[in-house]
Amino acid sequence: MIFFLITQGNMSRKLHARRIEGIDKNIWVEFTQLAADYKAVNLGQGFPDFSPPSFVQEAFCKALNGGFSMHQYTRAFGHPNLVKILAKFFSRIVGREIDPMEDILVSVGAYQALFCTFQALIDEGDEVIIVEPFFDCYQPMVMMAGGTICLLYLRLKCLEGCGPVLSSADWVLSPEELASKFSPRTKAIVINTPNNPLGKVYQREELQMIADLCIKHDVICISDEVYEWLTYDGTKHVKIASLPGMWERTVTIGSAGKTFSATGWKVGWAMGSGHILKHLKTVHQNSVYHCATAAQEAVAVGFQREYDVFGTEESYFHQLPIHLHEKRLRLADCLKSVGLKPILPQGGYFMIADISNLNVDLTDPSTKDEPYDYRFVKWLIKEKGLATIPVSAFYSPEHRNEFQKYIRFCFVKVILKGSYDAILKIIILCIWCNRIC
Numbered sequence: 151m152i153f154f155l156i157t158q159g160n161m162s163r164k165l166h167a168r169r170i171e172g173i174d175k176n177i178w179v180e181f182t183q184l185a186a187d188y189k190a191v192n193l194g195q196g197f198p199d200f201s202p203p204s205f206v207q208e209a210f211c212k213a214l215n216g217g218f219s220m221h222q223y224t225r226a227f228g229h230p231n232l233v234k235i236l237a238k239f240f241s242r243i244v245g246r247e248i249d250p251m252e253d254i255l256v257s258v259g260a261y262q263a264l265f266c267t268f269q270a271l272i273d274e275g276d277e278v279i280i281v282e283p284f285f286d287c288y289q290p291m292v293m294m295a296g297g298t299i300c301l302l303y304l305r306l307k308c309l310e311g312c313g314p315v316l317s318s319a320d321w322v323l324s325p326e327e328l329a330s331k332f333s334p335r336t337k338a339i340v341i342n343t344p345n346n347p348l349g350k351v352y353q354r355e356e357l358q359m360i361a362d363l364c365i366k367h368d369v370i371c372i373s374d375e376v377y378e379w380l381t382y383d384g385t386k387h388v389k390i391a392s393l394p395g396m397w398e399r400t401v402t403i404g405s406a407g408k409t410f411s412a413t414g415w416k417v418g419w420a421m422g423s424g425h426i427l428k429h430l431k432t433v434h435q436n437s438v439y440h441c442a443t444a445a446q447e448a449v450a451v452g453f454q455r456e457y458d459v460f461g462t463e464e465s466y467f468h469q470l471p472i473h474l475h476e477k478r479l480r481l482a483d484c485l486k487s488v489g490l491k492p493i494l495p496q497g498g499y500f501m502i503a504d505i506s507n508l509n510v511d512l513t514d515p516s517t518k519d520e521p522y523d524y525r526f527v528k529w530l531i532k533e534k535g536l537a538t539i540p541v542s543a544f545y546s547p548e549h550r551n552e553f554q555k556y557i558r559f560c561f562v563k564v565i566l567k568g569s570y571d572a573i574l575k576i577i578i579l580c581i582w583c584n585r586i587c
Contacts, residue, residue, distance in 0.1 A: 169293070169296070170294070172293070173289075173290035176286075177286055177540075177543045178195065178286075181194055181527065181537065181539060182194070182195060184528065184531050184537070185537035188531050188532055188535060188537075190535045190536055191535060191536050192537045192563070193536065193538055193559045193560050193563055194527075194537040194538050194558070194559075194560060195560060196560050196562065197407075197413040197414075197560075197562070198411045198413070198562045198563065199562075199563040201411070202410045202412040203410060203411070203466050205452060205455050205466075206410050206448050206449070206452040209447070209448040209452060210415075210444060210445065210447075210448035212448075212451075213443075213444040213447040213448050214444050216444075216447070220444045222443065223443070224440070224443040224446065226435055226439055226440050227251075227254075227255050227431050227434065227435075228250075228254055228255060228256030228419070229256065229441075229443060229446035229447060229450065231446070231450040232256055232417075232446045232447070232449055232450040232453075233250040233251065233254045233256060234250045234450075235450050235453045235457065236248075236250065236254050236404075236419060236421070236453060238250075239456070239457050239460075240421060243392065244389055244391050244392040244397065246397060248421070249424060252427065252428075253421060253423060253424050253427055254419055254420070254421050255419060255420045255421075255427055255430050255431055255434055256417065256419050256441055256446060257417075257418045257420060257441065258416050258417075258418070258441050259407060259416040259417065260374070260403050260405040260408075260418035260419075261287065261418070262438060263403045263404075263418045263419060263430075264287060264288070264291060264372075264374065264403055265291055265433075265437075266420065266430040266431075266433040266434050266437070267372055267401050267420055267430055268291040268292055268294070268295045268297070269291075269294075269295050269433045270429035270430045270432060270433045271370060271372075271401075271426070271429060271430075272292060272295040272297040272338065273297070273337070274296035274297075275296065275297075275298060275335070276296075276297045276298065276335070276337035276338070277297065277298045277299075277333065277336045277337060278292045278299055278300065278336075278338045278339070278340060279301075279302055279331045279332070279338070279340065280292070280299055280300070280301055280302070280339075280340045281302050281303075281304060281323070281339075281340065281342070282301055282302065282304065282545050282546060282549060283304070283345070283347055283541065283544035283553070284340065284342060284544060284545075286544060288340050289546060297337070298335070299546070300331050301546055301549065302323070302327060302328060302331050303324075303549075304321040304322065304345070304348065304350065305321065305322060305323075305324055305327075306320055306321060306322075307320050307322055316493070316494060317493065317494045317495075317496065318345070318348045318349040318350040318351075318493055318494065318495045318496050318497075319350065319351075319496055320493075321348055321350050322356070323356055323359065323360075328359065328360070329363060332366075332367045332369065334367075336367055337369065337370060338369060338370040338371070338372055339360065339363075339364065339371055339372070340372045340373075340374070341360065341371065341372070341374070342373075342374040342375075343357075343373065343374075343375060343378075343390075343497075344375075344377040344378070344380060344381060344495070344496065344497025344498040345497075345498065346499070346544070347500050347502055347539070347558040348493070348500075348502060349493070349494075349495020349496055349497055349498045349500055349502075350495075350496060351381055351385045351386075351387055351497040352388070353388075357388055357390045357393060358393060361390060361393045361394075361395065361396045364396065365399070369399070370399050370401065370426070371390055371391075371396065371399060371401070372401050372403070373391065373400055373401070373402050373403065374403045375387070375389065375402055375403060375404060376403060376405035376407075376408045376418075377408055377497055377498040377499065378404070378409075379408075379409060379470065379471065380408070380470065380471050380474060380498055380499065381471060381496060382471060382474075382475050382478065382495070382496060382497065383475075383496070385497060387497065389402060390402075391421070391422065397422070398423050398425075399423075400423075401420050401421070401422040401426060401427075401430070402421045402422060403418065403420055404418060404419045404420075404421065405417075405418045405419075406418065406419075406452070408499075409452075409467075410449065411562075415442075415445045415448070415449070416441075416442075417441060417442070417445050417446055452466075474499075474561065474562060477562065478494070478495065478501065478561050480561075481501055481559060482501065485501075489507045490503040490504065490508070491503060491504035492504075493556075499560050499561065499562040500558050500559065500560055500561070501558070501559050501561050502541050502557065502558050502559075503556065503557055503559065504555055504556055505523070505526055505555055505556065505557055506555040508526075510526060510529060512525040512529055514528070521542045521550055521551060521554045522554035522555070523541055523542050523554045523555065523556060524542065524543075526540070526557060527557055530557075538557045538558060538559055539558040539560075540554075540556075540558075541553060541556035541557060542554050542556075544558075
């Protein structure tokens, strides 16, 4: 028997598939590792620094001790208890009867729900409208499916002479620009509300404008709504699937991780008409096939509890945004105190801040070819021990250089313990001292 040893240098055949070319870098991998290497206080990544509510933790423990069935496969497209309560819960939100077995797919987090959606619905040459800024996985997922990306800006209402930008509500869609992006080649539009990183919550009028164009051009809407319960200052989240004519053409993406502050459980879902969802299920069954049974059971218990107390002060969906509202204001005050200009978000986990007022020496030769906000964040991690995320990462490579003056903070982590608060204030003071020196 002859054995052949093939080394990296000996292979003449290209190893990788074309679909992954140009999408090998990932901002979360890069900056999370950098934060870990420098032991920085991590206000970059979007996960809480507190535990999920006790009722879902107890439900998870109960599930783990609930006999053999909780440790084995359940229904591939979603644990029966979970899809039934999701259908029951959201039926009253969207104003129609949702079929738990046909209209919902449970996935390994919202990330996999998005992947299934793009792989199932986007074909070679299909055009997909993506609104910038966008969560960074949309573009590579469309590219992997063979789709062509058509970019649409959220634009500031006033670019000059209107005073400081104070809120994510100052970013809006242009009706004329939006309409111009639809063509016979358009297969889908992707929206994210509340938006990551801006925190913008689309108003009903904006959603209706999108819905009218989707109906007119027979286009699918992919609506990423993982932060749907986190809105502030009276802002209301509206599901575009609830608008007339949109249930039949909308895939709504949801996340138990964001809903119950348990991102590590990786339970998400796609929801929509069964005639669309059946295609997502085909991708699901040929990729992950199944999601963790015990975690799905715990999420089901959580939603049943929320269904029973919905609209009351006992509801976690009522309590969590109140809790985060305080953190949001505290972070904004800290950032203002050192000359940063925070943009108050209407929803979500994140706050962006304008760093153009800071005078920082960013002459590190290893980062000279990167956008300014990338260089600033790396300086902040290495020199000040504070990890954030550059906002230009949420724009396409074509437009990234135009949006280099903002960085993103995750205020869901700010600030539970006095010592942690003190650390943040010291870091902020260091930035301030650097600015005035």
